[in-house]
Amino acid sequence: MTGCGHKQPQVVYAPPPPVLAPPPASAPAPSSLPPAVSSPTGPVADSQMDAEYVATHSPVWTESGMASWYGPPYHNHMGANGKIFDQNMVSAAHRTLPMGSLIKVTNMSTGQSAVMRVTDRGPFVPGRVLDLSEGAAKEVGVWRPGTANVRIDVYETPKPMDEGGRWCVQIGAFTHEKEALRLEEHLERKYQTANVIEFTGPTGHWVRIRPANDDRERAVEIAHELKPVEGDAYLVRLD
Secondary structure, eight states: OTTOOOOSOOBOOOOOOOSOOOOOTTSOOGGGSOOTTOSTTSOOOSOHHHHHHHHHSOOSEEEEEEEEEEBTBSTTSBOTTSSBOOTTSOEEEOSSSOTTOEEEEEETTTOOEEEEEEEEOOOOSTTEEEEEEHHHHHHHTOTTTSEEEEEEEEEEOSSOSSSOOOEEEEEEEESSHHHHHHHHHHHHHHOTTSEEEEEEETTEEEEEEEOGGGOHHHHHHHHHHOOGGGOOEEEEEOO
16 A cells, blocks of 8 residues: 555554444435535446445444555555456555445545445555545545545445454565564464464565454454564454
């Protein structure tokens, strides 16, 4: 992801989405939502059905935070959803929302918005909650500045947000493979019941800890236990 390079090691705990909560009081009722794809500043989606769904429903959960965008060198590589990532499509990466979740992203500074699906995992940078594809970043007004404060309205999730799921802890990224392999060996000794793997991505080497049965509670415990010298740690949902 953009800016994913390993800087100062620290533990970053990103908790899973909380139990579904009603949208903010300021959220418009379904009858007053703007028509789908009605103007350059209205919601834009690859699927007209997704845009129509957002235009006729209220969000089930809302999150705010800093968003960035990513493209090369991830373009035409396999995404976390098992499909080839196209940087020109309108999509997003989130660490904990179920894969395939339908969201609307709004730039809090400009009001620009777009409707999209979560198709990837990230961002793996402290202080950021969402990574937009280049196409989505242009729709939401994040492309030129690089980052922006956004509101993420969740409208539909293929799986529950507040229970179940398959979880892991991801650490990195490391510029040199030897560093990642050294950490992998250390964590294998520390977490003997977990599956620890090292893998190479477009921007460096990563280490992933998958607890037995990909259990969320154990993944949360591991994220808390990791020491700063072990690298930037992120709680990640796999499904």
